[in-house]
Amino acid sequence: MRGLSIVGAGHVGSALGRLFHTAGVFDVRGVLARSAASAAQGSAFIGAGTATFDVAALPAADVYMLAVTDDQIVPACATLVASRPLQGAIVFHCSGALSSGALEAARLAGAATASVHPIRSFADPAAVAADFAGTFCGIEGDAAALAVLAPALEAIGGRPVTIDAAAKTVYHAASVFASNYLVTVLDTALRAYQAAGIPADMARELARPLAQESLSNVFRMGPEQALSGPIARGDYTTVQRQQAAVSAWDAEAGALYAALVPPTAALAARKPR
Known part of the structure; x- marks a missing residue:
C-alpha cells in the first residue's frame, strides 16, 4: 500500500x-x-x-x-x-x-x-x-x-x-456560477418581491417553485429548452420596462438585470424554434 x-x-x-x-x-x-x-x-x-x-x-x-x-x-x-x-x-x-x-x-x-x-x-x-x-x-x-x-x-x-489544466480558472468559475452567483440572483429576486410589499417568508415561498422548477428543467431538458419569460418570447418592451423599474428601485439590482440581458438573449437565440 x-x-x-x-x-x-x-x-x-x-x-x-x-x-x-x-x-x-x-x-x-x-x-x-x-x-x-x-x-x-x-x-x-x-x-x-x-x-x-x-x-x-x-x-x-x-x-x-x-x-x-x-x-x-x-x-x-x-x-x-x-x-x-x-x-x-x-x-x-x-x-x-x-x-x-x-x-x-x-x-x-x-x-x-x-x-x-x-x-x-x-x-x-x-x-x-x-x-x-x-x-x-x-x-x-x-x-x-x-x-x-x-x-x-x-x-x-x-x-x-x-x-483542461489551461482552463482551470474558468472551470472553477463554473462552480461559482452554479452555486455562489445563483444565490446572489435569488437574493435579488427575494428582495424585489419584498420591495413589492411581500413579506420575506412569503417571498421565499413564492420564489421556491419557480427556482426549483427552473433548475429541474435545466438538468432535465437543457438550458435552451428550460428558458422561459419575456426574452425567450422576444418581448423586449417588457424587458426595457422591467430594467427601468428595477434600476429605479435598486441601482445594483438594475445593473445586474442589465448584465443578464445579453447572455439570456444569446441563450434564447439557441432555443429550437
Missing part, C-alpha cells in the same frame, strides 16, 4: 485523509499543520498519521497531498521540496482555482504532479467523509500521478472528471 503524507489539516485534508485511510487506499503516515494542536486534531479525525508542525519531521511517503489554501500551495510545495528528495513521488493539491502547474518545484524535483478538486462543500468534514459517494472530482496533471489518484478517488466513491 502506498504511503500518504498530508500537508494541511483543515477540512479538506482531514476529510480526504479519513476517506483514504478508512477505505485502505493509502497508508496515512503523516499529518502536517501550522501548530501541534491542529496537526493532532487532524490526525485524530483521520484516525492515522504522525502529527507534526515541522516539515522535517513529516514522514516520507509515496504520495503527498497539499490540502492548504490557494495562496499557500506554491510556498508549501517549495518547503516540501527543500525538506526531502521527491524523485518518483506523487505530489498533488486540492485547489479548484489553480492548476497542477503550481507544483512546478515538485515536478522539477522529479515528482509526478496533479490537482484533485472534489466539487462539494467541506464545511462539515464529518458529513463529507460519511457521504462522499458520487462526488465529482476535477482532476488534471501528469499521467503517472493520475494513474494512481483516479483509482484512489474511485475507491472512496469519487467520480473523477478530467479537465
Whole structure:
C-alpha cells in the first residue's frame, strides 16, 4: 500500500485523509499543520498519521497531498521540496482555482504532479467523509500521478472528471456560477418581491417553485429548452420596462438585470424554434 503524507489539516485534508485511510487506499503516515494542536486534531479525525508542525519531521511517503489554501500551495510545495528528495513521488493539491502547474518545484524535483478538486462543500468534514459517494472530482496533471489518484478517488466513491489544466480558472468559475452567483440572483429576486410589499417568508415561498422548477428543467431538458419569460418570447418592451423599474428601485439590482440581458438573449437565440 502506498504511503500518504498530508500537508494541511483543515477540512479538506482531514476529510480526504479519513476517506483514504478508512477505505485502505493509502497508508496515512503523516499529518502536517501550522501548530501541534491542529496537526493532532487532524490526525485524530483521520484516525492515522504522525502529527507534526515541522516539515522535517513529516514522514516520507509515496504520495503527498497539499490540502492548504490557494495562496499557500506554491510556498508549501517549495518547503516540501527543500525538506526531502521527491524523485518518483506523487505530489498533488486540492485547489479548484489553480492548476497542477503550481507544483512546478515538485515536478522539477522529479515528482509526478496533479490537482484533485472534489466539487462539494467541506464545511462539515464529518458529513463529507460519511457521504462522499458520487462526488465529482476535477482532476488534471501528469499521467503517472493520475494513474494512481483516479483509482484512489474511485475507491472512496469519487467520480473523477478530467479537465483542461489551461482552463482551470474558468472551470472553477463554473462552480461559482452554479452555486455562489445563483444565490446572489435569488437574493435579488427575494428582495424585489419584498420591495413589492411581500413579506420575506412569503417571498421565499413564492420564489421556491419557480427556482426549483427552473433548475429541474435545466438538468432535465437543457438550458435552451428550460428558458422561459419575456426574452425567450422576444418581448423586449417588457424587458426595457422591467430594467427601468428595477434600476429605479435598486441601482445594483438594475445593473445586474442589465448584465443578464445579453447572455439570456444569446441563450434564447439557441432555443429550437
